[in-house]
Amino acid sequence: MATPAAVRIAERELLLYRRIWRENVIGAFVQPFLYLVGVGVGVGSLVDDGGGRAEILGDVSYFAFYATALLATTTMFNTSQEALWPTMDGFRWSNAFRGMIGTPLEPRDLATAFLLTFGGRALITSSGVACVLALFPSTRSLGLVGAVPAAVLCGLAFAMPIAAWTGSRDVDNTFPAILRFVVMPMFLFGGAFYPVEQLPRALETVAWFTPLWHAIELCRGLVLGGLDVGSALGHVGVLGLYIAAGWIACTIVFDRRLRP
């Protein structure tokens, strides 16, 4: 029985990942833990003692509010970086992707394999965050089980469009800017630290179009409750659109790049 092409490409990633899995897995626990203690506990104690929390966050503690967003944001950061430099390596530096398409594989297979490899990395990262959240009573919930795949969708909604961008670049000089001016602002304004309703109307509208806001709403709702089926499907739909658009962009860009 023939193995699907994308799976055979992903086998290479798996072999490479075996070299770095320890650092990666430890990072998946440590990074969210630091954020959680630094912001969730530190800022949380200020917010929860202050006035106005109840009318904005309801009966949710700031710690729980912020912690649930970490499922989406940590995954976003990790897969975004993964889609930049390591992907550039395959196109430009080691040229491994060029070697690939000298075989029966096609650029489209590579795009599909990215769904598997970025998805796999997102799964590891978001599982790490979920394990950390399970340590704390206010975020310990069966909903974490559903939030992990939701965070994987979030990771792919970033990784796929960014990978298409990477595939179109000759040099990596724009990569820090992608992180600073695309990813970072979403982190700040996408509803991780406060509900986007707190933003000026115009910025709030912008937030609705970002994949991160949908992912945070989805993860938060799944863990803390209060998410109706309609909005859940809506959030999944938007993330799915970003992933699909990213995959299509990848197939076009990779074909131009690898088969000039």
Add this chain to the structure above:
Amino acid sequence: MHEGVIAATGLVKRFGDLVAVGGIDFTVNPGEAFGFLGPNGAGKTSTMRMIGCVSPPTAGDLHLFGLDPRHDGRAIRARLGVVPQMDQLDNELTVAENLLIYARYFDIDRSEARARAADLLEFVQLRERSDSKVEPLSGGQKRRVSIARSLINDPDVLILDEPTTGLDPQARHVLWDRLYQLKEQGRTLVLTTHYMDEAEQLCDRLVVMDGGHIVAEGSPQSLITTYATREVLELRFGRGRNADHVADATAVGERVEELPDRLLVYTADGEGSLATLRNRNIVPDSALVRRSSLEDVFLRLTGRTLVD
């Protein structure tokens, strides 16, 4: 029906306004070692990429194994082995892992892949390095890994783009020996080179490319016979004085090429021509008689030396 393993007619590759390949015809027969010879920018690599089905032709007709790359790229590539100009190995992985991963791209199952990888590493004399990472290997060793990798699918045609560029003489000879053995096994080889000695050693037949066109075609020997003489007398009179002796040189040979640092006198008998010159009291600073090579063919055809 298309004859030959590879058949091209009117093959064109353009990138925007740049014409990389300007309409070429060639046929590669089964079991043949076929070469594309030419300087950088002649269109060799573009041609190889079209043959490798990783670059669609802009115009013209190309068939491999009777199949059209436009529709049957996957099926054709399954029967090709490619040794690229720049190694595309995973430096972080071991030599054996590089071969195994590549085998998986052809959907060769793991146990079969392991057996083939062991045999091929034996063939390229790297068996003892199979578990070491690729990164610390020398240029020649990496190229041998690339050759082993290209053979993992037991290809009918092996495509080599400048296989020995950048290698030291020792490493080149090891590589030539391996390629010669592949040729003896009856495998079809298609290679590009800008080394004349490489083309002479390996190719049964070759085309000379310049500026995206084929300017000559034949066996190395027939090209030399057609476009050069049996021997070449190289004369050096010192910088600036070579031009003064063109007429003297022409008088003792069939033809003279004037290069910045020397005169090349094409003649059937180099020593005889040199003796005649000396009898006429024309004594160069240095003189060298050698066999004609493809370098001379190229110079004749294009008026330029191959490696500048």
